[in-house]
Amino acid sequence: MAVITTAAPAAARARPGRPRRPRYGDLRTALIFLIPATIGFVTFYLVPAVRGAWFSLTDYSVLAPPRFVGLDNYERLVQDPLFWNAMGVTAYYVVMNIGLQTVLAIAIAVLMQRLTRSAFVRGVVLLPYFVANVVVALVWFFMLDFQMGIVNVLLERVGLDPQAFFGDPALALPTIALINVWRHMGYTALLIFAGLQMIDQQVYEAAELDGAGPLRQFWSVTLPLLRPVLALVLVVTVTGSFQIFDTVAVTSAGGPVDATRVIYLYIYQLAFGQLDFGYASALSVVLFLVLLGVALLQLRLTRASESDTN
Template sequence: MTALPAGPRARRGGRPGGRPARRPDGEGPRRGDLRAALVFLLPATIGFVVFYLVPAVRGAWFSLTDYSVLAPPRFVGLENYDRLVHDPLFWNAMGVTATYVVINIGLQTVVAIGLAVLMQRLTRSVLVRGAVLLPYFVANVVVALVWFFMLDYQMGVVNVLLQKVGVDPQAFFGDPTLALPTIALINVWRHMGYTALLIFAGLQAISPQVYEAAELDGAGAWRQFRSVTLPLLRPVLALVLVVTITGSFQIFDTVAVTTAGGPIDATRVIYLYIYDLAFGQLDFGYASALSVVLFVVLLGIALLQLRLTRANESDAS
């Protein structure tokens, strides 16, 4: 007897309605998997909605109102944004914040890449990695206060050492030209270990065979770093830059416990200005407008970074 060709049901796995049959090893899709995934996602989703999404929507609404805790919000449209355009303190705060980001991220990225390469080439000890990461585990306020006392003009240990070598003491937090770079360097010291470990993890993904091929072609250590390491690290560096630049724009606590925005607004960063408007002057509507603008600026910077660094592409292939 001649065998008849398989019908549509047979070709689709023998299940009515065209559903694929479960594989005999039990690894096929199961209804319980989606249910379990939703259960595990639920706490994070609730936290995101309650602590991020709802406050963001309320903040966007408040930015269109004249609002303080002493009276209900009064809708004013785009008045707060028009005020923002003509506010010199806002532009000063944005300029101070941008200067801080350039100093902090520029030094932090260079130092972190150097530390990561040294750990890759010289030692991969867990103890060394823990020591490099140790400053990151100390609270930012504690780090700021320790450095504040160490850099004190009269009794700080740093100025005492400078006097011993014949250098005049420096008002690190009192001089308008030194205050912002000092704060930036403090945060470089605290965060460079964390950034270095992120880059170090990216270095582990680069195959040693690539370096062997480059060495056979006569490339020295610097040429290998410039032509092999940096291109292959591009996706990791893009992620690191997005995270660190976004975090640097949110600088607040170090400034709040050291200079409080002084001297002469030299360290009045945008977060400190927003905080003062909201909780010092109870001008929540205008503070919300500044927060919305800052969000848009950070979103634009992140998207521009990802585009310029081609973060979704890799040279590994």
């Protein structure tokens, strides 16, 4: 899970005055209130994170205790063609998925902004996001079936050849990317829509007075002012996109010929298929670092914290 916010640090800094309270304030009460959450955090986040890092330095099959092997797993990873294939496949997926999804989401958000505030429209657009990945994947798996799928039936009706969407190595990954564009575009659009609400209407009025048409307004007003919001949306959607698993697992399962073996699936197969927990942990450490790097890079490149106005 991920959260977009810029409010947290600001809110946390607020309220420095602590009038006539004992030095430790409500420390005792706070500790009691924090007991359950701390148990959960330490047991299922903090300790596992440390343990995961430790596993990555060991040879570990769960059946026998971990054996320390230094950086062997990382050396193996550098020379593992399947690892590089998985990273490449994942990167390709992210680019297709995020590229199309972002463009469509901006379009939908702008359309909603200009046409309607209806909660019904927003609800419909949002609906796919709340249906399980597995359900979405299977429905599209049927609709895109080579023989029975409605999409191929329609393709044939208009005189085109039916396509093996999941059987063709060149098509399988774009198909999965498109399915997830369908699932996520409405949700992303609503996030961007929320961002659009924050643009001061007076800027548009000023642009209109200067004779800017709708297209010009979009390029010169909407997009630049939306940039901080867009940057945060992208950090979250890209991070999520890198973790694609469910859709692949229930449709193509990595095939044909590794064309959809994304990094999450590869790690899953290493750990739970081959019981190679040490190596799988090393890969997830690398994935974590890649995600962190990509997020920081994005925030830098897009200067997310600054708006063009101030």
